[in-house]
Amino acid sequence: MTRRILSAILAAMIIASAAAACGDSSASAPASTTAPSAGSPAETEPAETAPPDYLIHDGVTEKDLGGYTFTEIGPFTPDISSFYENGLYAVELNGDAINDIVYRRNHDIMDRFNCNIELINKSGNDLQPLVTKTVKAGEDAYQLVVYGQSTLGAWGLDGIVYDWNTLETPQFDKPWWDKKVNDGSEIGGHLYFVYGSTLLNFKISLYMTIMNGKVARDYGIAASDLYKSVNDGTWTLDQFYSLATQVKEDSDGNGVYDQYDLWGFGGESYNAYTYCIGAGADFLKEEDGVFTQQLDTQKNADICMKVLEMYTNKDACMICENIPNTDNVWGARDTMMKTDRMLFFVGAMRPWLREMESDYSILPNPKYNEAQERYYHLTSCYNGPVACMPVSVADPETAALMLELMNYQAYNELMPVFYQNFLNTKMVRDEESIEMLKIIHDSIEVDRMTIFIYGIAGTLSEYAKTGKTDYASRIAKQIKSVDKKIGKLQEQLANG
Secondary structure (H helix, E strand, O other): OOHHHHHHHHHHHHHHHHHHOOOOOOOOOOOOOOOOOOOOOOOOOOOOOOOOOOOEOOOEOOOOOOOEEEEEEEOOOOOOOOOOOOOOOOOOOOOOHHHHHHHHHHHHHHHHHOEEEEEEEOOHHHHHHHHHHHHHOOOOOOOEEEEOHHHHHHHHHOOOEOOHHHOOOOOOOOOOEOHHHHHHHOEOOEOOOEOEOOOOHHHHOOOEEEEEHHHHHHOOOOHHHHHHHHHHOOOEHHHHHHHHOOOOEOOOOOOOOOOOOEEEEEEOOHHHHHHHHHOOOOOEEEEOOEEEEOOOOHHHHHHHHHHHHHHOOOOOEEEHHHOOOOOOHHHHHHHHHHOOOEEEEEEOOOHHHHHOOOOEEEEOOOEOOOOOOOOOEOOOOOOOOEEEOEOOOOOHHHHHHHHHHHHHHHHHHHHHHHHHHHHHHHOOOOHHHHHHHHHHHOOEOOOHHHHHHOOHHHHHHHHHHHOOOOHHHHHHHHHHHHHHHHHHHHHHHHHO
């Protein structure tokens, strides 16, 4: 079997997976991959494959770009940000399957197209002023910026980045782009940031519900029953909360209920927002290009109040920002899950999960009720990595071609390994969790209210953290301000 045939098989695997996921996702978790029952299996070395033919636009597989340099700026290492993106660049071959595919992909593109790919590793606090300064100076310094949706959305409205919909090169109808995410990110027909197959951390950073297997068994909770509820469409806030409130124990017996005791569920305050979206809250309506806020509709008010009732219950929910006597509240939260002091952990699938001795189960975020048609999941509106292009880029079509090439190869070679050799083996412990992960990845949602207009995510986080109870009156006072912001948004979009 030739290397090119092996490459074609990998491509067919991921195309079949995407077709099963309503036909428009950039890559969905394969449904039948075997996962280990426990522990962290050794990494499987992927089969060597021939470089793919880049059948882009005119069918060219090679093109002389005359030494063109494509510079990416963003958080690309874990020491910079937990939302670092490792699908765009690799410094050298190191034996890690994902790293080595990225490295070979980039060098193949550089060889075939006579170009250079460079990286500048910066976090948000350093990245934002660098990019805005160069754009205002008209400098073609960075051809691609990778950062969170809310920042890039604001840049789009301020005219700092290109509207991708005005460029001819990107083929957003192709499977190496995530059509659902990109369609959901459009605002008034404008697309200021995009998501495609080469951006791995976007999916790693999706917020979901993870159940500690040991704690569940201690309280007579069967993972198989919850998997069935998910598949039957009956996994709801009521079921989640009923289970969570059964679990409570003063483990150290000191009469103080803190991070050293057993809790029903926990996470960061942002999770209240992700659970509201998971329960079907939709805060912005667009009809014929006209936007209206939905913050105070009965449906959204009911959802938010119900979720906040759960997240402000200090006997059931541990909000990590409230953990005392620690310099790292997120680390303390993670330790609670790793040491069996939490039934449900709400958050992203971070590498520390691989360190858990106890087994765990992956679950979607629950629905509001059984009438809800499907599940919904978010990455971080503030940090989940997506890509934009500064308006100071002198040759935007060539820059867009570079990202197109990266996404194309990632779809065919990187995504199968990302699922088969990482998510479905290293990050899950049972076959059913793979099915749950597929549901989660096929139900990504984008909240344009928080990204472009009003930070409802921040408001809900604040209430979860502080335990405030006047949410409805707070929102009522914000409506006029939000309406003004929507009016400004309409003007910005009209001016284009």
